[in-house]
Amino acid sequence: MSAVKILDDIYWVGSVDWNLRDFHGYSIYKGTTYNSYLVMDEKITLFDTVKKECRHDLLHNLRNVVDPRKIDYIVVNHVEMDHSGSLTKLMKLIKPKKLICSAMGKKALLEHYHREDWPYEVVENNQTISLGKRSVQFIETRMLHWPDSMFSYIKEDGLLISSDAFGEHWATSERFDDEVDQAELMAHAAKYYANILLLYSPLVQKLLASVKESGLDIKMIAPDHGVIWRSSLGKILAAYDCWSRQESKAKAVIVYDTMWRSTEKMAKAIAGGLAKEGISIKMMNLKVSHRSDIMTEVLDAKAVIFGSPTLNNGILPTLADILTYMKGLKPKGKIGSSFGSYGWSGESLKILNEALTEMKFEMVDPGIRVKNVPTHNDLKQCVALGEKIGQAIKRSL
Incomplete structure (x- = not known):
């Protein structure tokens, strides 16, 4: 040039x-x-x-x-x-x-x-x-x-x-x-x-x-x-x-990673509940979504929902990465919740919720955890969680 x-x-x-x-x-x-x-x-x-x-x-x-x-x-x-x-x-x-x-x-x-x-x-x-x-x-x-x-x-x-x-x-x-x-x-x-x-x-x-x-x-x-x-x-x-x-609109970002698709099934069901409430949704699988692109979507979103299976009594490393990054940027005024599958110990929800509470997210629901593969009834609960979050978004705007 x-x-x-x-x-x-x-x-x-x-x-x-x-x-x-x-x-x-x-x-x-x-x-x-x-x-x-x-x-x-x-x-x-x-x-x-x-x-x-x-x-x-x-x-x-x-x-x-x-x-x-x-x-x-x-x-x-x-x-x-x-x-x-x-x-x-x-x-x-x-x-x-x-x-x-x-x-x-x-x-x-x-x-x-x-x-x-x-x-x-x-x-x-x-x-x-x-x-x-x-x-x-x-x-x-x-x-x-x-x-x-x-x-x-x-x-x-x-x-x-x-x-x-x-x-x-x-x-x-x-x-x-x-x-x-x-x-x-x-x-x-x-x-x-x-x-x-x-x-x-x-x-x-x-x-x-x-x-x-x-x-x-x-x-x-x-x-x-x-x-x-x-x-x-x-x-x-x-x-x-x-x-x-940090003005928000009727939008939710679902940030998740999955091992054998169980957590992903939950993510899709939650998205379905949000859609029923007319909420704009961004589904961001951490295997293919970069942390900086996620933060861009979070910028104007009212809710951020995190999903992780339990791995070694914790969350997946990709979730730890985005939570650390987001914590440093200090988004304000967000609604949060969490979800995830597990095989035997199931600590992921507790870890995710502690991170969201530390970031001062408004926790409208403690979230859902499912053992191994979600059943039809489990997925119905996930849809209901999406609806509940969607309603909270609309009340807040």
Whole structure:
């Protein structure tokens, strides 16, 4: 990919990582981008870099616009190494006059790269610096999603360079929101939020309120991953408001694994009961469903129901995996229940229910366990459980 002009004298100079498939355990089916932005002004400024392995793309794109050695400032909105990994190489080549970051950003840069000799310029929240015709306002966004995170807002263009907020892991040749399929775009944005920012939803709410109160005239949002928002700002801001409020709809996700299909039979029967109540259902067998796709479906679901047979006096490892992952992301306001088959000891329900209680799920029913293969009457009980959960969902909305 070559440099792309996004506004007068402002360019995307990042890298497209077409083949990335895993990001810290987050499944990525269509790659990602590492977005870097170059502002040509009296002080030529580069906002964020790319991961180390993609630095040649960044340098190639920079050279299509300007000799990199003419860059005056480098701004580090976020130190995570997919955005700062090229710094060591760039600092040697460019020798910028200033390396601009937050106070926590400087601390993180020192801890990652151990370079006391870099020309750090620490900026405070809402501090503004001049680039010439343009000015940049820095907005601290601590824990969205690292302590060092900040936004850069260029008032003259209404451009918000938003670090890891409002992004998607999605490799595309297109650079703007209005150039891609809208349904796919929002699906990628939802997956990104569910797996990276859900834990920080209260902070997202505060940030959205703060941006609204500040009166910033935002005309374009340029995140560090995915496409640039220029036509659908209202859509992504409304989505973040909804997701951060953890609003739910009449939807249930059934997360399960099975050994000899007994637990799967129970899952299907529970789904049948939910369907009778008009509830939208997602059946997610952990043998074929990745944890990050499950979290995406959980994002707007009111109920999550877990099923596991008993194995070695416990639950299947796949259930332990998703429960650990979900616990870390802290979904709120969910209804829960559990089910499973067993051969002789039958501890799986107890373990599942303890995990759901720890996550503060509303337990509308302690669930159903069946010895070995479920009978017709057992499956009727599972249907009734689905109906009961469906009714609870409707009462809660």
